[in-house]
Amino acid sequence: MSTGQMLARVPFRYVGQNLERGELFSLRGSPRDNQLLGIGYMIPFDKNEHRDMACDNCGKHFATEGFYIAHKSKKGGCLAPSPDITKGETAMLLNIDLQKLTVEE
């Protein structure tokens, strides 16, 4: 099991952290790690493919300029909570069948 840097492909809650789309984070050895990887919620960070842009306000890291800009342009500032994402939206972002989404929220 990898313990390296990961990239959140969709917003989700991970070991008490509310991850945003495109946010970089470290694995914590959660029992859900394999499931989250398998379903595509997160993928390993690849420094050849992704960027690493740190927010100058909160210090979060993002994998692309688009995700960074989305973070910076949130209503109420970058630390404002992200709107909840539905299972349907998650399935759409991951381009998978809704039926395959089995991760407990």
Ligand SMILES: [Zn+2]
């Ligand atoms: Zn920020």
